[in-house]
Structure formats: structure tokens, C-alpha cells
Amino acid sequence: MTGWRLGYSAAPAHIAKYIKLIQDHTASNATTFCQYGAIEALTGDQGFISDLREEYDFRRQYVYSRLAAMPKIKVVEPKGAFYFFLDTSELGMGSLDLCEKLLDRYKVAAVPGIAFGNDKAIRISYCTSLDVLKEGLDRLEDFCKKH
Numbered sequence: 001m002t003g004w005r006l007g008y009s010a011a012p013a014h015i016a017k018y019i020k021l022i023q024d025h026t027a028s029n030a031t032t033f034c035q036y037g038a039i040e041a042l043t044g045d046q047g048f049i050s051d052l053r054e055e056y057d058f059r060r061q062y063v064y065s066r067l068a069a070m071p072k073i074k075v076v077e078p079k080g081a082f083y084f085f086l087d088t089s090e091l092g093m094g095s096l097d098l099c100e101k102l103l104d105r106y107k108v109a110a111v112p113g114i115a116f117g118n119d120k121a122i123r124i125s126y127c128t129s130l131d132v133l134k135e136g137l138d139r140l141e142d143f144c145k146k147h
Contacts, residue, residue, distance in 0.1 A: 056126075
């Protein structure tokens with residue numbers, strides 16, 4: 001369900017009232033298939049979760065070890081998401097320019113940090129196969145060595 005942006009909140013009634021007001025004016029309702037998917041996710045077989053958690057932990061550790069060894073990149077190991085937020089200030093360019101160059105020249109997709117309030121950072125995901133991660137990290141490392 002990654003990317004469906006479906007969620008719920010649990011809050012005291014006086015706070016939930018304001019959460020609802022904000023939600024009512026910022027987004028429409030979740031589509032029917034998302035609602036049924038959420039029901040299944042919450043009530044269906046949960047057996048696969050431990051295997052998936054181990055796989056993502058392996059990817060997280062792999063990506064972290066690669067990023068930590070790259071020149072001109074500073075990284076903090078994430079503990080709860082499948083994203084890395086990289087300090088790219090030593091590359092000497094803003095996050096929009098950096099992401100554009102990575103995509104155009106190296107076919108590496110990243111999200112500009114300016115979207116999160118930091119123009120000297122980028123966000124990358126490790127929510128893909130190990131083969132794709134290896135290729136992307138090889139390309140990112142090549143970019144860092146040349147800039």
C-alpha cells in the first residue's frame with residue numbers, strides 16, 4: 001500500500017475535531033479500493049511482515065554502508081522509514097540542480113531537499129530491489145567522485 005497515503009488517527013475528541021477540520025479542507029476521501037485495502041492490511045494475514053521487515057533492514061544496512069563510504073555525502077542511518085536524507089552540501093549545488101543532474105546525466109532519481117526545508121540535501125528511497133539499489137548507488141558514487 002506504499003504511496004496510497006491512507007491513514008488514520010487516534011486522538012482525544014477535542015483534538016480529533018481539529019484534525020478533521022484540517023483533513024476536510026486539504027484532501028478528498030480515500031478511494032474505495034484503498035479503503036478495502038486498508039481493511040485487509042489491518043485484519044488479514046500478518047505472517048509476511050517479519051520476512052519483509054528483515055528484507056528492508058538488510059537493504060537499509062546495505063545502502064547505509066555504501067552511502068557512508070561515499071565522498072562528499074554525509075548520512076544518518078534512518079530508524080523508521082525507507083528513505084535516506086543525505087547532506088550534500090559538499091557538492092556545492094542546490095538540491096534542485098543536484099537532482100536534475102543526477103536524473104539527466106546518471107539516471108538516478110532523488111527528491112530535492114528544498115521540499116523539506118533543506119536545499120543542501122536530497123532524499124532517496126531504498127524501497128526497490130537490491131540490484132536496482134546497487135546500480136543507483138554505483139551511479140551516485142560516480143557522480144560524487146566527479147564533482
